[in-house]
Amino acid sequence: MGLRTKIGVAITATAALVAVIMGLVVHHRTALTQLDTARDSIDSRLGAAVEDHAAGFDRPRTLINPDRIPGPLRKAIDRGRRATYLDRSGPEPTLWAGSRLGNDVIVLKHPYTRQMRNLQDLDEILWLAGGLGTAFACVVGVGLATVAGRRLNASARTAERIAHGDLTARLRPRGGQDEIARLTVAVNTMADALAARLQAEREVTSNIAHELRTPVAGLVAAAALLPPGRPADMVRERARRLSGLMEDVLEVARLDGSAEHAETDVRALGELTRRAVRATAVPDGAVVDVRVVRDSLVDTDGRRVERILANLVTNAFRHGAAPVVAEVDGGVVRIRDSGPGFPPRLLRSGPQRFRTGSGSGLGLGLTIAAGQARVLGARLAFANPEGGGAEAVLDLTSAVREGGPGPDGSP
Structure with a gap:
């Protein structure tokens, strides 16, 4: 049950309860007032009838020593009291009044039907008013709940966009200073703080990489001048890795910005895949099946x-296991390995720099691949297919041109 439904049901139930309570109170008070008025009237007439009987004159509707008197009224008269009693036992309600004068019992009775009908008419009006009031409260409640629900849904959608990386998403404050408006301000403040923090992180990363670029280039050049030998080979290999890492960090920083644009031309996807595989450094003896x-x-x-596919193949060997297969099917390229599969965090949130599921590396390869795919307008998805292993899918279907390559792979 959604919040809108809950608020609507709560307001409607409250309105219905208030209507029932008010109806019962009005009914009870009206019935008492009506009965008191009728009793005062018949009691006044009874007093006059007693005075007339004492004077030897009896009015036409005055009953003297009647055979039938309601039991509670007779008991009151026998105790010497002048009393009234509403009898509902017959087909028509009747109001009785009686008193004793010497050995005689003087009784008056009056139909109470009109008062009961008036009360029934009042009940119908109360039910109608209560129903209309409840319906109106339901409409108002659902309307208010809808407005509040839309504002909350807008906050939730904006928070989801921010969580998925859209740091430009903001909410427009509405509604004055209520709680939802405060939530809107809090979400916008959170987005501003997060955007500023990430921007500072990117700038620091980019600045560090730029500052290290010249020293690392000098280190690579100096390592190349070392005399042949295993120590020199180790230094050169470490220098190359450091240089490659620095270039990856700079590429991530560029992809985080908005200055990257694709330079497109028409190419055969199969040939691009083969070129990317040939350019990838794979372990000795390993082969990628294209x-x-x-x-x-x-x-x-x-x-x-080629950069995306090379990173996917490298990741397959680094964190997966052979055999690695690169399959081209139309505008889709699938890179599969036989390792333990992608970690759940990556499948849930996508690749993130400086975080890997295996605990080794900096997580830049898949981050670069995802960034390059965004620049191309392509879709890059990760999954763990049935049967084990990991599968990365690069979908370039939107870029497919009509007509395929020739038999030799050329356009």
Whole structure:
């Protein structure tokens, strides 16, 4: 049950309860007032009838020593009291009044039907008013709940957009200074603080990489001048890795900005996949099985596509296990390995820099691949298919051109 329904039900139930209570109170008070008025009237007439009987004159509707008197009224008269009694036992309600004068019992009775009908008419009016009031409260409650629900849903959708990386998402404050308006301000403040923090992090990362670029280049050049030998090979290998890491950090910083644009041309996706696999550094003796199920021409940035596929293949060997398969099917490329699969966090939230599920590396390879895919307008998805392993899917279907490559793979 949604919040709108809960608020609507609560307001409607409250209005209905108030209507019932008010109806019962009005009914009870009206019945008492009506009965008191009728009793005062018949009691006044009884007093006059007693005086007339004492004077030897009896009015036409005065009953003297009647055979039938309601039991409670007779008991009161026998105790010497002048009393009234509303008898509901007959087909028509009747109001009785009686008193004793010497050995005689003087009794008056008056139909109470009109008063009961008036009370029934009042009950019908109360039920109608209560129903209309409850319906109106229901409409107002649902309207208020709808407005509040829309504002809360807008806050939730904006928070979800921020959580998925859209740091430009903001809410427009509405509603004065109520609690939802405070929530809106809090969400916007959180988004501003998060955007500022991430921007500062990106700037620091980019600045550090830029500052290290010259020293690292000098280190690589100096390592190349070392005399041959295992220590020199180790230094050169570490220097190359440090240089590659620095370039990856700079690329992530560029992709975080909005200055990157794709330079497109028409290429055969199968050939792009083969080029990317050939350019990837794979472990000794390892081979990537490239399968072209159905080739296609894509209007895209070939350099960026190769970068994405190379990173996916490298990640498959680094965190997965052989055999690794690259399959081209139309505008889709699938990279599969036989390892333990992607961690649940990555499947849930996507790749994040400086965080990997295996505990090794900096998580830049998949982050770069996802960033390049965004620049291309392509879709990059990660899954753990049945049977084990991990599968990364690069979907370039939107860039596929009509007509496929020739038999030799050329356009």
